[in-house]
Amino acid sequence: MPESVDPRRLKITGDAGTEGTLIGFRCRECGVSVFGPATFCQSCTSFDLEPVDLGRSGTLFSYTVVRIPPAGWPGEVPYILGQVELPSGPQVLAEVIDCQHSDLTIGMPVELAIQAVPAQEGGDDKLVYKWRPA
Numbered sequence: 765m766p767e768s769v770d771p772r773r774l775k776i777t778g779d780a781g782t783e784g785t786l787i788g789f790r791c792r793e794c795g796v797s798v799f800g801p802a803t804f805c806q807s808c809t810s811f812d813l814e815p816v817d818l819g820r821s822g823t824l825f826s827y828t829v830v831r832i833p834p835a836g837w838p839g840e841v842p843y844i845l846g847q848v849e850l851p852s853g854p855q856v857l858a859e860v861i862d863c864q865h866s867d868l869t870i871g872m873p874v875e876l877a878i879q880a881v882p883a884q885e886g887g888d889d890k891l892v893y894k895w896r897p898a
């Protein structure tokens with residue numbers, strides 16, 4: 765059974781391994797949300813954080829075409845790396861799939877795509893989060 769590559773950022777829902785949501789924290793003092801783990805609010809330094817479900821959709825804020833991947837990159841090259849803004853504010857960097865870069869426009873809606881990739885250290889596949897045009 766594949767598991768989330770990072771359970772602090774991607775929560776898998778359901779048994780199929782294809783459904784999930786991004787998670788993070790929201791500051792009870794100032795309302796700012798962050799993606800992934802946090803111990804205090806980087807905006808107001810409050811420690812009063814609550815875990816939140818950040819959903820599975822966003823808008824394309826910026827993107828780049830990566831021709832020289834990091835070592836161990838398991839996917840195709842070149843690939844598109846998209847910076848996506850979530851409705852509650854945080855930005856999430858991940859590959860954009862199922863499209864050509866010429867299909868992309870800044871501000872377009874994108875949705876979360878969960879894919880299983882082989883674990884680098886062996887063992888069960890890991891579920892990673894990517895974006896695709898909505």
Ligand SMILES: [Zn+2]
Pocket residue numbers: 791792793794795796805806807808809810
């Ligand atoms: Zn705050």
